[in-house]
Amino acid sequence: MRVTQSMLSNNMLRNLSSSYNKMGVLQEQLNTGKKVNRPSDDPVVVMKSLGYGMTVDKVGQYQKNLGEVNNWLDSSDDALDGVGQVLHRAKELATNAANSGAMTPGDRDKIKIELEQMQKQLQDLANTKVGDKYIFSGTMTDKPLFNGTSYETDAAFGKNVEIEVFDGVNLRVNTDARKMFEEIDVLFERIKTEGEGFDFSGAISIIDRNMDIVLTNRADIGARSNRSELMHNRLEMQEGAAKKQRSENEDIDYEVVITELITSESIHRAALSVGARIIQPSLVDFLR
Incomplete structure (x- = not known):
């Protein structure tokens, strides 16, 4: 076959064009640090990167959810700590009253004044919020547990609130303390209204029982906090693995x-x- 000057010229131009294109691709890779910069470069690499990216995004959302879980648990524990302090002081008052025999009107007035303040403190604690959500109101997070006159009795105020922290894994974030708050409130109200005839010895047993409830609830919150920490470590490991795979797949x-x-x-x-x-x-x- 006769090789003409035109054939030589065309081959040279085609090879030069191919060479320019290859150098252009390499220069773009150096500029972006990525093996591919558009789907047409390598569809397989792009699809894998999308999958790894979705995993990283999902893990990021779960980490945000864990942050909300910790806010709920920390706020619940702080509130119950406040309840424990109120109950401790109430027990001191009840013990003094039970051991002092007959109480003077002045003594009863002092106890009544302090109990009113502790009662209001408990009502405030029952309406503790995280953001715009009431944490002791069960699934009725938009409504306070204490409505200004009494504690809510709807069953929804005792239902669990769960937040997803991993695929198929939900953590309960609320603590059902409705009955405890209501019982203490009723006790304080009785002490204020029944006056001299009130049985303070009986009140001490009620206070002790609710102090045990507070401790049990705080222990449960601690256990859930530990599990939340374990989930945090697991998510960090998964995030690191997904980012490493994505880097190996697309980084030059x-x-x-x-x-x-x-x-x-x-x-x-x-x-x-x-x-x-x-x-x-x-x-x-x-x-x-």
Whole structure:
């Protein structure tokens, strides 16, 4: 087959164009640090990267959910700590009253005044909020447990609130303390209204029982906090693994790409030099 000058010129132009394209791809990879910059570069790599990215995003959402879980648990524990302090002081008052025999009207007035303040403190604690949600109101998080006159009795105020922290894993974040708050409130109200005839010895047993309830609830909150910490560690491990896989899938090896670019430039210059010898000088001048 006869090789014409036109065939030589076309082959050279085609090879030069291919060489330019390859160097352009390598330069873009160096600029972005990515193996692919559009789906057409490598659909398989792009699809894998999307999958890893979705995993990272999902883990990020679960980590945000865990943050909300910890807010609920920490706020619940702080509130119950406040309840415990109120009950401790109430027990001191009841013990003094039970051991002092007959109480003077002045003594009863002092106890009544302090109990009123403790009662209001308990009502405030029962309406503790995280953000705009009441944490002791069960699933009725938009409504306070103490409505200003009494404690809510709807069953929804005792239902559990759960937050998803992993695929198929939910953590209960609320503490059902409705009956405890109501019983203490009723006790304080009786002490204020029954006056001298009130049985303070009986009140001490009621207070002790509710103090045990507070401790039990705080222990339960501590156990859930520990589980939340374990889930946090698990999510960090999964996030790290997904980011590593995504990096291995789409990030370039700079040393390799730089070497390939230098090699491509050398080949490109060699091709230009060879082409200058095999085609007509006028065409070479035109290309320059």
